[in-house]
Amino acid sequence: MTGDFGRTLRARRQAAGLTQRELAQRAGMSVRAVRNLENGRTAAPRGATSRQLDAALETACGPELWIGVLGPLQLRVGGRSVEVRGTKTATLLGLLALQPNSAVPREEIVDVLWDGRPPASQAQLVGVHTGRLRRLVGPLLQAVRGGGYRLAVDAAQLDLLRFNDIADRFGYAEALDCWRGPVLGGRLRQHPAAVALADRRVALALSYADIGPPADVIAMLRPLLADEPMHEGLHARMVLALAASGQQVSALQHFERVRSMLVRELGVEPGEELRAAQLKVLRGQTVVGERNCLPRDLPDFTGRDDELRALLDDPCPVTVIDGMAGIGKTALAVHLAHALAGRYPGGTLFLDLGAGHDPLSACDALESLLRQLGVEGERIPVRTDDCAALWRALTADRRVLVVLDNVSGAAQVRPLLPSGGRAILTSRTRLSSLEGVRQLSLDVLPDPDAATLFARMLGRPVAAAEVLRLCGFLPLAVRIAAAKLRAHPSWTVAYLADRLRDEHLRLGELRVGDRAVDAAFSLSYQQLTEPQRRLFRLLGDCPALEFDVDAAGALVENAEQLLHDLLDAHLLLEPTPGRFRFHDLLRQHARSMAVCDEPDRASAQLRLIDHYLHRAAGAADALEPTRRRWDTGGTSPFAGPAEAMAWLVVEHENLVAVVAAASSRGLWTPCWQLAQCLWRFFFLRGHLRDWVLTHRLALAAARRCGDLRAEAETRKNLGLAHWRRASFAEALDHHYQALLLDEREADVWGRAKTHNHLGFIHARMGHHDQAVHHQQSAVALYQDAGDDCGQARAQIGLGDAHFQAGSIDASRVWFARALDLTRLAGDRWGEGLALIGLGFARREHGRPLLERALVLTRALGDRWSECLALTGLGIHDHLAGATDRAVSQLRGAVSLARSTGDRWGLRLALSAVGRVLSDRSEAVAAHEEALELTRSLRNRHLEAEVLADLAAVAGMCSA
CATH class of the missing domain: 1.10.8 (Helicase, Ruva Protein; domain 3)
Structure with missing residues (x-):
């Protein structure tokens, strides 16, 4: 019954135009399971497995028209077999199919159809047969110039092309699986195309017999020997395969049967190759270990040079190559094994343990390995421990190389490690608990x-x-x-x-x-537990590009352990300690799984956004403790501004992504609140593009909420970003709209902040009177609000406005007042800015102020203020004659200004460095860039200053 089922299954599969691998994939089984069923090595399945096979075969959708020549001629139209009536019409179809997509001359057609003795009416009869054939295959039959015909088909329509394609791409076993018997059932067996095709089949079979598992080789050779009974090379390999599978008696009997047939049919004794096979059996030299059982090495194997060098010279007896799906573990293992094979005279064994999909038990794997070593079936113990003991005994004194592919875990592979020789393991998971092994985790290709x-x-x-x-x-x-x-x-x-x-x-x-x-990713996913799968899905839907344990903890319980589980399964990467991320393609796979299978998706993402909002609000409070605007829902999780800044620097890209995600999901309040938490960070660090992006989304969200104060605050912060980019028209527009909203809401504090910002914007534009007016309004409003910190910042603005207007004495007064008030208010950032302003305004004794400011700005992570402090220090050093130190300070300022996108700061630093440089051509270049920047600021007063400097430097050059 088992044999009948296998033959029926094979016939149904071939009739459906499927390879064993394709049927296995459709039925959710392993290729090994299908192969064992067809070869009668496994009992006929029942229940769910049988139904899966039936469903896979019944739903197989082949092409509308299919032609088979690798066996008796077959023609299927619309999934149904069609009988080709008339021997000569069938012969014509076979002849054309043997030479697909090639013109077959009329002379050859006539010669084949009538065996060299055509009738006088040959022309008319050829027309009759081609007409019958065209009714069967339609436009696939094409007339060609000169009177011949062509059969225009592809690999989906003709099994010969499919065989060639599979042989080229996948190798022996899959290609040989396409055959059902001799070419066209022997009808055109002597035609040169049929002979060449049969020769290729035999060549592939010989190659596969030299490397394939003995049981599979035997199953492949039996039908082929029925078609090629006189081929001694095939018989020799059958003798060796039988002996290698533990059937030494059958191997010798097979030799005797072949010898009798040769003597009877041809009157000759077996040749050297067949006799050599018999001699190996008699001497007990047919263990697989004497043959290379590795899969073929990829001819286009590329890279991994460093890894190969290290592994080739590694004395460790067990090498574990792990990595994510598709990373090239098996390719590297096989390539390495081919390079090492000559060092192991005991032979090379290969076993796919099938991790993630029909994995082999340790007992089944041991049985396969023992059979490869030549142990007869009746000698193989039943118990796993006994099998392992026999395996260790047989490999103790034999230098074998064993490749164990797709290991699912340490428990599966531990009994399989040989006592002697070397083992190479591949696994999608880290086998951390294996002792005494060399582990190599593969990364993507450079x-x-x-x-x-x-x-x-x-x-x-x-x-x-x-x-x-x-x-x-x-x-x-x-x-x-x-x-x-x-x-x-x-x-x-x-x-x-x-x-x-x-x-x-x-x-x-x-x-x-x-x-x-x-x-490939799905196989790794199937190995996970449900809690691991859930975190995998939820992380895939996470907008953050990287995440830590705290972020994952907002999604699931026991997040830390689950993260490390996914890391061990190579479904996550850990670029830095405690920070995790996906490979880009794995992220897309995880996201698709979340969309399809995750019921908690929406609520989990809301929890995650709330997590980032709470942390960002705490960071904003730590950076600027005097400027809280709304309840953040608890105390800050950060000890101080340095810790908060460090977190923001690490999470910067994630926070931008979360703002965008909140906007796309209609979470308007978290969207604008999170953006508001980030503006100070953007101001200090200079991420202008992200500043504008997040605040545009936040502005739309605030307007969706109908929250006028939120809209006003967002407009001010967005306007500051445009100010930093020197987009003054947009900066003014947002601030004047914010001022209208402040007045509508009777928000004194909001009006004060808006006037403060407007003063700085007008100062940069050279509108000195307007700048002073707005800063005076800000001072008065902050006084009304009882806000010392705000009042101090407005006084800094007044100092700046007077300094830009050339009123240096007035600027010193306001900067000094602001310095006292910032210290009283505990505003460290404002203190640093006041020190910088006072350092610029005091030509004498200004350097110590700037040095203190530099210490403060660096402690706060404020790159914008640091740039100003360095510029001031460079100017003072230049005036003091310390030219080298001045150049160093100013070049540092230029670098910072470029990184923060601060065009004003860059102009100031370039102008200063242009005045200091001794290389006049370099000085001219600095002044010319400063001039271009000044013109973009639309400040004519500054433009005139830079032009004067440029003219002076150019004059010195010409002199």
Whole structure:
């Protein structure tokens, strides 16, 4: 019954046009399980497995028309077999199918149809047969110039093309699985195309017999020997395979049967190859260990040079290669094993343990390894411990190399490690509990190696940097992308990159044939527990690019342990201690899983946004403790401004992403509140693009909420960003709109802040009277509000306005008053700014003030104020004659101004450095850049100053 089921299953599968691998994927089984069923090595399944097989076969959707020549001629139309009536019509179809997409001359057709003796009416009869054939295959039959015909088909329509394609891409076993018998059942067996095709089948079979598992080799050779009974090379390999599988008696009996047949049919004795096989059996030399059982080495294997060098020279007997799905673990292990094979005369064994999908038990794996060593079935113990003991005994004195692929865990593989020789393990999880092993965790390919691999697969060099980036430099993704490009000759690299650019569709594009990145990821996902899967899904939906334990803790309980579980499963990366992130493609896979399977998705993301809001609010309070505007829901989690700044620097990109996520999900209040928490950080660090982006979203959110105070506050902060970018028209527009809202809300504090900002904006534009007016209004309003800190900052603004207008004595007075008030209010940031202003205003004795300011600004992480302090110090050093020190200070200021996007600060530093530099050509370049910046500020007074400096330097150059 088992054999009947296997034969029936094979026939149904081949009739559906499926390989064993394709049927296994459709039925949710392993290839090994399907192969064992078809070969009668496993009992016929019942229940769910049987139903899965039936469903997979019944729903197999092949092409509308399919032709089979690798066995008796078959023709299927619309999924149903069609009998080709008439021997000569069938012969004509077979002849054309043997030479697909090639013109077959009329003379050859006539010669084959009538065996060299055509009738006088041959022309009319050829027309009759081609007409009958056209009614069957339609436009696939094409007439060609000169009177011949062509059968225009692809690999989905003709099994011969499918065989060639699979043989080229996947190797022996899958390709041989396409055959049902001799070519066309022997009808055209002597035709040169049929002979060449049969020869290729035999060549593949011989190659596979040299490397394949003995049981599979036996199953492959039996039908082939029925078609090729006189091929001594095939018989020799059957003898060796039988002996290697523990059937020494059967092997010798097979030799005797072949010898009798040769003597009877041909009158000759067996040749040297067959006799050598018999001699190995008699001498007991047929253990698999004497043969290389490794899969073929990839001809386009690329990179991993450093890893290979280290592993080739590593004396450790057990090497574990782990990494995420698609990273190239098996390819590296096989490549390494081929390089090491000559060192292990006991032979090389290979076993796929099937992690994530039908994994082998330790007992089954031991049985397979023992059979590869030549242990007969009846000698293999039943108990796992006894099998392991026998395995250790047999490998103790034998130098074997064992590759154990797809290890699911330490418990599975521990009994399989040989006592002698060397073992190479691959696993998607870290096997941290294995003792005495060398562990190598693979990363994605470096850019040059990924580019080389892509070019090798295409067979030509190409510029594909964007495609490689979108593939995340993952070897599997790179291979699939190259295969898709190769399969579509009309596609350009740019077109492929465009298809991959949409991250929501990218994984769907990274599929070709039976290979898919998301399918590889799914196997890793299936190995997880449900709590691990849940965190994986929720993190995939997380807007943050990196996350720590606290962020994950907002999503699930026991987050720290689960994060490390995902890290061990290579589903997360840990770029720095305590910080986790996804590979880009894994993030997309996790997000798709969240969209499909996560019921807690919305509430979890709300918890996460609340987590970031609470932390950011605490950081904002720590940076500026005197300026709280709304209840943050608890005490600050940060001990001081330095700790808060460090957290903001690390979480900067995440916080921007969370603001955008809150906006996209309609969470308007958290959106504007989180942006408001970030403006001071952006001001101090100079991330102008993110400042504008987040606050535009926040402004829309505040207006959606109908919260006028929130809108006014957001407009002020957004206006400051435009001020820093020297976009003064936009800065003024936002502030005057904010002032209207402040007045409408009777918000004294809000009006004071708006006037303070307007004073600074007008000062930069050279509108000195307006700047003084707005700062005086701010001072009075802050006094009314009882806000000493605000009053001090407005006084700093008055000092700045008078300084820009050239009233240095008045500026010193206001800066000095502000300094006293900031210290009284405990405003360290304001104190630093007042010190800087006073340091600029005092030509004498200003340097100590600027030095104190520099210490304060650096302690607060304020790069904007640090730039001003360095510029002031450079100017003082220049006046004191310390030219080298002045140049160093000013170049530091230029670098900071460029990094923060502060055009005003950059102009100031460039003008100063231009006056200090001894290299006159370099000084002219600095002044010219300062002039360009000044013109963008639309400040004519400053422009005149820079022009005068430039003229002076240029004059010295000409002199």
